[in-house]
Amino acid sequence: xxxxxxxxxxxxxxxxxxxxxxxxxxxxxxxxxxxxxxxxxxxxxxxxxxxxxxxxxxxxxxxxxxxxxxxxxxxxxxxxxxxxxxxxxxxxxxxxxxxxxxxxxxxxxxxxxxxxxxxxxxxxxxxxxxxxxxxxxxxxxxxxxxxxxxxxxxxxxxxxxxxxxxxxxxxxxxxxxxxxxxxxxxxxxxxxxxxxxxxxxxxxxxxxxxxxxxxxxxxxxxxxxxxxxxxxxxxxxxxxxxxxxxxxxxxxxxxxxxxxxxxxxxxxxxxxxxxxxxxxxxxxxxxxxxxxxxxxxxxxxxxxxxxxxxxxxxxxxxxxxxxxxxxxxxxxxxxxxxxxxxxxxxxxxxxxxxxxxxxxxxxxxxxxxxxxxxxxxxxxxxxxxxxxxxxxxxxxxxxxxxxxxxxxxxxxxxxxxxxxxxxxxxxxxxxxxxxxxxxxxxxxxxxxxxxxxxxxxxxxxxx
Amino acid sequence: xxxxxxxxxxxxxxxxxxxxxxxxxxxxxxxxxxxxxxxxxxxxxxxxxxxxxxxxxxxxxxxxxxxxxxxxxxxxxxxxxxxxxxxxxxxxxxxxxxxxxxxxxxxxxxxxxxxxxxxxxxxxxxxxxxxxxxxxxxxxxxxxxxxxxxxxxxxxxxxxx
Numbered sequence: 001x002x003x004x005x006x007x008x009x010x011x012x013x014x015x016x017x018x019x020x021x022x023x024x025x026x027x028x029x030x031x032x033x034x035x036x037x038x039x040x041x042x043x044x045x046x047x048x049x050x051x052x053x054x055x056x057x058x059x060x061x062x063x064x065x066x067x068x069x070x071x072x073x074x075x076x077x078x079x080x081x082x083x084x085x086x087x088x089x090x091x092x093x094x095x096x097x098x099x100x101x102x103x104x105x106x107x108x109x110x111x112x113x114x115x116x117x118x119x120x121x122x123x124x125x126x127x128x129x130x131x132x133x134x135x136x137x138x139x140x141x142x143x144x145x146x147x148x149x150x151x152x153x154x155x156x157x158x159x160x161x162x163x164x165x166x167x168x169x170x171x172x173x174x175x176x177x178x179x180x181x182x183x184x185x186x187x188x189x190x191x192x193x194x195x196x197x198x199x200x201x202x203x204x205x206x207x208x209x210x211x212x213x214x215x216x217x218x219x220x221x222x223x224x225x226x227x228x229x230x231x232x233x234x235x236x237x238x239x240x241x242x243x244x245x246x247x248x249x250x251x252x253x254x255x256x257x258x259x260x261x262x263x264x265x266x267x268x269x270x271x272x273x274x275x276x277x278x279x280x281x282x283x284x285x286x287x288x289x290x291x292x293x294x295x296x297x298x299x300x301x302x303x304x305x306x307x308x309x310x311x312x313x314x315x316x317x318x319x320x321x322x323x324x325x326x327x328x329x330x331x332x333x334x335x336x337x338x339x340x341x342x343x344x345x346x347x348x349x350x351x352x353x354x355x356x357x358x359x360x361x362x363x364x365x366x367x368x369x370x371x372x373x374x375x376x377x378x379x380x381x382x383x384x385x386x387x388x389x390x391x392x393x394x395x396x397x398x399x400x401x402x403x404x405x406x407x408x409x410x411x412x413x414x415x416x417x418x419x420x421x422x423x424x425x426x427x428x429x430x431x432x433x434x435x436x437x438x439x440x441x442x443x444x445x446x447x448x449x450x451x452x453x454x455x456x457x458x459x460x461x462x463x
Numbered sequence: 464x465x466x467x468x469x470x471x472x473x474x475x476x477x478x479x480x481x482x483x484x485x486x487x488x489x490x491x492x493x494x495x496x497x498x499x500x501x502x503x504x505x506x507x508x509x510x511x512x513x514x515x516x517x518x519x520x521x522x523x524x525x526x527x528x529x530x531x532x533x534x535x536x537x538x539x540x541x542x543x544x545x546x547x548x549x550x551x552x553x554x555x556x557x558x559x560x561x562x563x564x565x566x567x568x569x570x571x572x573x574x575x576x577x578x579x580x581x582x583x584x585x586x587x588x589x590x591x592x593x594x595x596x597x598x599x600x601x602x603x604x605x606x607x608x609x610x611x612x613x614x615x616x617x618x619x620x621x622x623x624x
Binding site: 167177178184257260279343448459 | 484545605
């Protein structure tokens with residue numbers, strides 16, 4: 001890997017992000033009575049996309065908004081312009097990563113496939129709430145405004161086609177609620193909330209969250225590791241893997257995810273329990289096995305739409321062997337336009353031959369003279385991989401991400417030398433179950449939590 | 464990156480449900496003596512008006528004129544789940560000291576009881592109950608294997624020492 005490319009400046013990046021930041025600042029004060037500084041932020045966004053097909057509509061939306069005369073469609077255009085800008089940042093960063101790891105580039109874009117029609121009234125309700133947020137601004141949020149999301153989310157959650165927007169709104173609203181009242185907030189996560197806001201705005205467009213076109217694949221799946229996501233009421237485990245087609249064509253980088261809504265009291269090892277029954281791949285990851293896929297649906301973006309009926313456990317497969325042998329030959333799938341965002345960059349890489357540097361607020365690897373920060377915080381608590389294990393490792397399989405202006409490495413697994421033998425520690429080792437003492441205890445506590453919830457609910461219902 | 468730390472694991476047997484919503488700290492507390500009984504308890508933000516009644520809508524004997532043990536247990540578990548600072552901020556409790564640091568369930572409860580709060584109206588119970596059901600519904604939604612790219616904004620925050 002050419003680590004120097006990861007630390008080199010990317011042309012135009014600062015300018016694009018400055019325009020994004022200018023707009024994000026507008027949302028802090030809200031758009032009810034725009035001030036001159038906010039008008040400048042809005043104009044900056046319009047200028048930044050002036051050379052794109054969005055130019056005319058963004059200029060109009062920016063002017064109307066600065067005059068305090070914007071409607072929902074204008075807000076939607078602003079969200080789209082901001083998303084397009086970050087899409088260009090995403091593309092530049094991904095090009096840089098591909099150059100650094102020497103992976104062939106996916107040329108074509110992933111075309112959106114057919115999708116279910118959404119209940120338009122719920123989307124309109126969600127957009128109404130988001131526009132109220134934009135008018136009020138982060139400094140103006142209170143519990144009443146934030147609570148307005150609850151009925152929308154409650155109505156959306158049972159609807160599988162609306163799960164993406166519902167899950168996003170639920171996590172976003174919970175975060176805002178925890179930060180109320182906005183007036184006394186010491187630090188506002190300005191870019192993050194603008195990210196969540198504009199993403200949610202776009203998802204209120206019918207069809208925006210359609211998955212990319214779906215085909216079927218047959219061959220061998222070699223897992224690399226598990227990436228875990230959670231907010232108070234949702235969890236997702238995403239397995240990164242190399243897929244080797246049975247027809248001998250080029251191996252591909254793929255992902256397979258499983259997600260579930262959850263009560264906020266189910267945490268830690270309880271998360272694996274919710275997901276495990278729905279994806280046999282999690283057990284294969286824990287056991288260090290490959291899986292044989294037969295006509296498994298996959299999107300053009302490289303997301304397997306996992307169905308246990310199309311998979312059988314295969315031979316043992318060491319993730320580090322996969323990373324050394326198969327990963328360098330695999331091609332990455334293209335990203336659909338709406339998903340192009342720096343926060344979504346998660347490129348599997350194997351890093352070796354580094355020295356570990358302990359810093360005040362974490363770890364960094366020194367790779368070929370370059371510093372690469374390690375994001376050990378993203379490693380799940382319910383697993384054996386710890387920051388200490390990363391600090392004493394000699395090889396690290398991880399996801400290259402981009403956060404707060406720099407590339408960082410999220411460890412998925414490390415190899416340490418114990419008594420002259422390499423020993424691997426995987427972040428997702430408990431995904432399929434565990435015999436580890438601490439793991440078993442955590443699993444039992446989580447099982448108890450769910451049992452108690454159900455039992456107590458029964459008492460309440462039996463009036 | 465994560466703004467809200469996830470709820471800390473806590474035992475649910477005593478207080479299966481607690482939340483900060485509808486302008487109240489509210490929840491469901493198991494009876495200490497009767498396994499078949501649960502109490503629906505709440506404290507209003509700002510006024511600390513409290514209410515506690517059983518699942519059969521009988522008023523709690525301990526909640527006459529002052530916080531009963533169920534409400535005290537509720538505050539304790541809320542502090543476990545959300546942290547004292549967030550609970551204090553939501554209920555608008557002024558725990559003297561710098562920015563609520565060092566506050567715990569005791570100081571919170573003491574600060575509220577020393578204002579001699581009034582008994583709230585019982586109508587809250589029905590709403591708390593429906594919120595509990597909403598909470599439980601999260602166990603019933605079917606998991607999905609369709610990608611949720613939005614979750615990349617919500618990484619787990621685990622092994623940080």
